[in-house]
Amino acid sequence: MAFGARGASPPQLSGDSFDLQMTLLALCKCLHESGQVPASRLAIELHKVRFSTMKQLHPINTECSFQRAMRSERILTQCVEYADRFLAIELFNTCKVLAKGLRSNPQLLPGVHLALGPQMWEWHPQPGTLRLLGDCIPRxxxxxxxxxxxxxxxxxxxxxxxxxxxxxxxxxxxxxxxxxxxxxxxxxxxxxxxxxxxxxxxxxxxxxxxxxxxxxxxxxxxxxxxxxxxxxxxxxxxxxxxxxxxxxxxxxxxxxxxxxxxxxxxxxxxxxxxxxxxxxxxxxxxxxxxxxxPAMSTERKGHTAASVNGKLFACGGGSAPACLIEHLDDSLRFWVPGPSNGTEVVQTCLASTGCQGQLYILTHEVAPTILPDQIFLQRFNPMTGEWKVMPLEVLIQ
Missing domain, CATH: 2.120.10.80 (Kelch-type beta propeller)
Structure with missing residues (x-):
């Protein structure tokens, strides 16, 4: 019977439980590094199994679900009382995602905010939206x-x-x-x-x-x-x-x-x-x-940086189109230039962020004025070294 299924009893560990834990830890690490099981998927399944197991160990009289438990106001108020409001905000965003059936819904997660002049924009790398929030920056x-x-x-x-x-x-x-x-x-x-x-x-x-x-x-x-x-x-x-x-x-x-x-x-x-x-x-x-x-391989100004899967990337700001990105080696001893994205013009990097182990970059051709319809979304896969132009929907309300 599957572990965590309704009505199943939690398995009893036999032998050296510490050795078993270390074996499982190594297995999870190998699966994650191979790209077979994303860390986010593993975390979701782990939470589901833990919650089901605790329900069996400590039965309650009323019907309860993981989503309902996470939406409890008491959890949020205690976070504010004993930690701070920033932790409560993170839990609040987690609850919104869990309420959708434990499925990843990037639109519910906080987007990347950009300030272009007096206007503020919100960028979601997935599914690829750039939404104008208006002239909301304080005077x-x-x-x-x-x-x-x-x-x-x-x-x-x-x-x-x-x-x-x-x-x-x-x-x-x-x-x-x-x-x-x-x-x-x-x-x-x-x-x-x-x-x-x-x-x-x-x-x-x-x-x-x-x-x-x-x-x-x-x-x-x-x-x-x-x-x-x-x-x-x-x-x-x-x-x-x-x-x-x-x-x-x-x-x-x-x-x-x-x-x-x-x-x-x-x-x-x-x-x-x-x-x-x-x-x-x-x-x-x-x-x-x-x-x-270590110094970067090229001089950069007005660029962006992002930490993705333990690697630090520098994006844009160079003088040559072939050197859009580079990353700091795991040994922290030298920088590794990334492959060309095939563009023959120098690009301004407006923002960059990591999402599900990949690097997403908002770029714009160097020009005096940044126009929304001339902003492009590109994705770089650090595992394969491949670039891909992604769809970007600009929403102006």
Whole structure:
């Protein structure tokens, strides 16, 4: 009788249970790495089996289902009480998917948010939609601001305006998608534009960027930031962290292997004068220090980065169409250029993300204006090295 079937008794382990557990763990790892069983499918089946088994071990009088149990308000309120609201939001999104019969429904999961001028867009790599959310960015946030996202939490920070005299803000705003409204956060320590930001372990890290022209004159501050700061949602405070070794703007940072990786950008510290960088550095929060990493194979600015299946990818921002992507080797010793996607024009990478073990990229041909009907969705399979142009539906309501 199948394990977890209705009316079946849980199997009794005999012999060395530890050895059996290790054998099953190795088997699951081999299946996942071979691509036969995706990690998401394994997690779903494991939850179903565990729930069925616990029902048999601890019978209850009323009818109950896994979906109903996960929708319990008590679970959500206890998460908020003993953890924080971010954990409750993640559980809330999980519940919405489970309510659909434990089937993967990407439209219910948080999409990737993009800020293009005053407009915000939501991108779902699967099934391939780009939806306009409207001119919903707070007026306190100007152009050239930076957006970071963790699940249903979106934070937009900094930004500036003006060309002859650059004026920059230190304001920051947070959007909870479930609430549908923006919340003003305490201002950053420094004014920034063209900076980079990412989440790691629930905290927001902001690094680099251009400074306000008047701040440079009044306080004698640097024109390009090498400073880094971190926002803790629990305490609602910003704190300064150790500086990067190189001042940067138009760079990228992303979380990978429990650290913050900063790559590329433009710097006045570049040998030979200000220009684009190929250098990469890594911040370890547990050690509170920066380390130099291998440089990318090409200089990149205005690019994106994504962690997919334990690999760090840099996408776009180069000067040649043949080098759209590259990834950091598992040994963290060198970068491996990816295969060409067959495009003969230089492309701007608007966003990149990992989904079900594959890299999805939104690209746009280099042009002064980004038009929605000229945005393309491409998928790269790290296992096979194959590119595929995917359908993208642009939804403007």
């Amino acid at each position: 306190t946030q100007t152009f050239r601001s930076t957006l970071a996202q963790q699940r249903d939490v979106v934070v937009i920070s900094g930004g500036g305006f003006g060309s002859a005299v650059r004026r920059v803000t230190k304001s920051a705003s947070l959007l909870m998608k479930t609430a549908g409204s923006w919340e003003n956060l305490p201002p950053m320590v420094k004014k920034r534009e063209f900076h980079a930001a990412t989440f790691l372990n629930g905290k927001l890290y902001v690094c680099g960027g251009l400074n306000d022209d008047l701040e440079q004159e009044k306080a004698g501050e640097e024109a390009v930031h090498g400073s880094v700061e971190c926002f803790d949602p629990r305490t609602k405070t910003w704190r300064q962290l150790p500086r990067m070794s190189v001042r940067r703007h138009h760079h990228e940072c992303t979380s990978h292997l429990g650290c913050i990786f900063v790559s590329g950008g433009i710097s006045p510290d570049r040998p030979g004068g200000e220009g684009p960088l190929a250098s990469v550095e890594c911040y370890d929060p547990s050690k509170q220090r920066w380390s130099q990493m």
